[in-house]
Amino acid sequence: MVALKDMPCTPQVIFFYLGCLPHSQQSSALERLRYIMPTNTELALRLLQQEWCDGNIEHLKLQARMLTSSVPHCLPVWRIAVAVERELNGRVEVRHLYSQALQKLPLCATLWKDRLLYEAAEGGKTDNLRKLVDKCQEVGVSLDEPLNLGSSRTEGKDH
Numbered sequence: 001m002v003a004l005k006d007m008p009c010t011p012q013v014i015f016f017y018l019g020c021l022p023h024s025q026q027s028s029a030l031e032r033l034r035y036i037m038p039t040n041t042e043l044a045l046r047l048l049q050q051e052w053c054d055g056n057i058e059h060l061k062l063q064a065r066m067l068t069s070s071v072p073h074c075l076p077v078w079r080i081a082v083a084v085e086r087e088l089n090g091r092v093e094v095r096h097l098y099s100q101a102l103q104k105l106p107l108c109a110t111l112w113k114d115r116l117l118y119e120a121a122e123g124g125k126t127d128n129l130r131k132l133v134d135k136c137q138e139v140g141v142s143l144d145e146p147l148n149l150g151s152s153r154t155e156g157k158d159h
Helices: 011-019 023-036 041-053 057-070 075-087 091-104 109-121 126-138
Strands: none
Touching: 011 023, 011 041, 023 041, 041 057, 041 075, 057 075, 057 091, 075 091, 075 109, 091 109, 109 126
């Protein structure tokens, strides 16, 4: 007998299988599949989506935090973990997650941009924002493109 973990499961097969289940069983099925295939990042992201759709914010928070450890170089996982904490108004935890994420993905301009925009939206002081930009540049990341500051801007036109 062939076990599910031994089969070459494509995301389409997994999502077809989930579609055959009642909605109430999909989360538990996703968790079992995640246990069987712990390195399947697409499956992990689908599990997070299911938790969000089901309104299981605390479980989503737990799953996202576990994924930041098991797949620490996956930007979408970090962004979801941060979004959950923002939803729960965990400002200290959001900053902590950004720090952890930037340790794992120090050259990710998108992550630096997200952090800067978060700090600015939270009323960040200019000095603190400048320190973040300096730190970003120190590791060699340019924010010109992610923040649309580059020379690709059309000069002389109103936007």
